[in-house]
Amino acid sequence: MAMGADLMLLLGVRASPFVRRVQMVLDLKGIDYEYREDDLLNKSPLLLKLNPVHKKFPVLVHHGKPIPESQVIIEYIDEKWADKPILPLDPYDRAMARFWARYFDEKCILAVWKAVWVSPPGEEREKACEEAYETSS
Known part of the structure; x- marks a missing residue:
């Protein structure tokens, strides 16, 4: 998984509303990322390595560290790039x-x-x- 220092990888499947949710937040915030399609029925060794607990999509990899679960990913993105908040401030x-x-x-x-x-x-x-x-x- 050779990526630049700040480039992120989003591992997912097109049919997932949870993956799409993360893509929408990344796009709204203007964050560059690489999207890698996986196979829902034949999950890759990469997915199993990045999300060994739930073995589900999506997984975001930032600075080489995997972050699973769409809501957790969105909260991470919102906190990391706080200048354009997605969630309300109140x-x-x-x-x-x-x-x-x-x-x-x-x-x-x-x-x-x-x-x-x-x-x-x-x-x-x-x-x-x-x-x-x-x-x-």
Whole structure:
């Protein structure tokens, strides 16, 4: 992984909303990075080395140090490049932004994933679709 001192590597998969979230923050802040696509079904040795705990995407590598999990990465980026804040400066507003981000991660994404990929057609899928609709309304 030969990179310049300040260049960052973002390891991910195109289909992931969590990877896309990190890309959006990097782009909003105007930060240069290298994006490397991995394989969701056949995870690379690089991913397994960089995120041995969860073995999930995204992983950001900055100064040779891996940072996993999209929310953690975004907080790191926001603190490291504080001149263009992504999260609100007010502590209460910042807490609410984190609350809604966590709600989205834990409820909305999971419900949509179940509705689209897990449930077989029929009553189970209809129930999963209703749950997805309710969490996003």
